[in-house]
Amino acid sequence: MSVLEENPDSPLKKRPPRWSDIWLKKTKPLKHVVFAMQLQSLASKDPKSQTLIPHFANIDRTLLLSDELLLKILSKLPLSQRNPNSLVCKRWLNLQGRLVRSLKILDWNFLVSGRLITRFPNLAHVDLLNGCLFSPRNSGILLTQRMVSMQMRYGNCSNWELLEENLLPVEVVDGGLQALANGCPNLRRLVVINASELGLLTLAEECLTLQELELHKCNDNVLRGIAACENLQILKLVGNVDGLYCSLVSDVGLTILAQGCKRLVKLELSGCEGSFDGIKAIGQCCLMLEELTICDHRMEDGWLAALSYCENLKTLRLLSCKRIDLDPGPDEYLGFCASLERLYLQKCQLRSKKSLRALFRVCEAVREVVVLDCWGLDNDMFTSASVCRRVKFLSLEGCSLLTTEGLEATVLSWLDLETLVVVSCKNIKESDISPALATLFCNLKELRWRPDAKSLLSSSLMGTGMGKKGGKFFKRT
Structure with a gap:
């Protein structure tokens, strides 16, 4: 021991x-x-x-709480809290992703890798325009156009060369469309550039609910794929853009489009070529078409007469057009749009009185006329609008050549006129207002009068009763 x-x-x-x-x-x-x-x-x-x-x-x-109940709660919160809520936990992150319906893609790999569908499974609106461009992120040079914004490495080449250099190949864009179609069968709106017929056909087969499509750098061959989208209701085609890219949309493509997309309600043609035949085919096949927008067109002379085939057309917009129709043909062949209610002209060059007269003749049933920043509209040209006898609403802004005399000669012939807006028309002077025009002002339901910065009409007429007809008072701008 x-x-x-x-x-x-x-x-x-x-x-x-x-x-x-x-x-x-x-x-x-x-x-x-x-x-x-x-x-x-x-x-x-x-x-x-x-x-x-x-x-x-x-x-x-x-x-x-179940996912369904928590989704209802999160959907009631303001959009400003969406990002903070997604940081609470992984469950909330996934639920917030299910609430997102609209998204603009900036990174193409995010789409083709499948992370987009996993993160946002219920997307309905997708914008791929900027995602189809790859450019250096650390560049200090930014190219901005009204439709495209991208960074560039250097500035010694044209915009067209720069876009072609940084645009994803067609087969890559088609692969992304296929991935998007497989993951988002409920897709309703899409914006894309440089797609082909094959990619759009895949989209049409998988996304049966697709209703709105905006296609940039479009051509006739691509329109074969769009024609397969039978439920398409809103379509914007961008063919040629000056200084950026060039693509051809002609009567062939417009005819293919008309025969396939018969449920179109709104159609916008930007930088597209064509003629009487293409617009006629759209009018005859697309019976539900209510709004037509034509921007910077390259159409051949005589296309205006085809508008009469659009029987249910209610709104016609002409934007940034260098010309309207230099040779519209005889009046008996023009016809008119019986259902048209609104005519909208913005930033157009109104060089020819003949073409403007033909436009008003086709639109003689119109009830609202808006002219915004159009060059060349003088007294002689504006008198051709007298043929439109049913006008109730007239808005003139930035028409510097029009005078008080030219305005009076036209509006006095419109007995149904109720609203008049005159803004930034420097040659329309208050000193030239005649007693007849003053009487017309008193009978209007609404008058917005600011032809120049020195206008005193709004303050001098307060208390006179002008603009009180119909219960609507004079609006001071």
């Missing part, structure tokens, strides 16, 4: 305490932690058991 065993009280028997001894002696805090972990584990298996959890246990109370 050793000495230590014989003398248990010996000082050699004592040794310094171990960490394990201290840990086992002070187990009260540990027991609380283990107990809380057990409660959380039970709550995850049985949500009803959370009612027994004590207040000191940090448990996510939203676990009691």
Whole structure:
């Protein structure tokens, strides 16, 4: 027997305490932690058991709510809280992704890798325009056009060369469209550039609910794929853009489009070529067409007469057109749009009185006329609008060549005129207002008069009763 065993009280028997001894002696805090972990584990298996959890246990109370109920709650919150809410936990991040319906893609790899569909499974509106361009992110040079914004490495080449250099190949864009179509069968709106017929055919087969499409750098061959989208209602085609890219849309493509997309309600043709035959085909086949927008067209002379085939057309917009129709043909062949209600002209060059007269002749049933920043509209040309006898609303802005005399000669012939807006027309002078024109002002329901910065008509006529007909008062601008 050793000495230590014989003398248990010996000082050699004592040794310094171990960490394990201290840990086992002070187990009260540990027991609380283990107990809380057990409660959380039970709550995850049985949500009803959370009612027994004590207040000191940090448990996510939203676990009691189903995904459907929590989605309804999150959808009621303002959009400004969407990003902060997604940082709460992974569950909230996934739920917020399910609430996103519209998205603009900037990184193409995010689409083709499948992360887009996983993160946002319920997308309905997707914009791929900027995602189809790859450009250096650290460049200090930014090219901005009204439709495209991109960074560039250097500035010693044309915009057209720059876009072609940084635009994704057609087969890459088609692959992205296929991935998008497979993951988003409920897609309703799409914006894309440089796609082919094959990519759009895949989209048409998988996304049967596609209703709105905006296609840039479009040509006749691509329109074969668009024609397969039978439920398409809103379509914007961008063919040729000066200084950026050149693509041809002719009567062939417009005819293919008309025969395939017969449910179109709104159509915009930007930088497209064509003639009487293409517009006629659209009018004869697209019987539901209500709004037609033509921007910077390259159409052949005589196309205006084809508008009469659009029997249900209600709105006609001409934007940034360098010309309208230099040779519209005889009046007996022009016809007119019986259902047309609104005519909108913006930033157009009105060089020919003959073409403007033909336009008003086709639109003689119109009730609203808006002319905004159009060059060349003088007194002689504006008198051709007298043929439109049913006008109730007239808005003139930025028509610097028009005078008070020219305005009076036309508006006095419109017996149904109710609203008149004159803004930034510097040659229309208040000193030239005749008694007949002043009487017309008194009978209007609404008058917005600011032809120049020195106009005092709005302040001098207060209290005279002008503009009170119909219960609507004079609006001071």
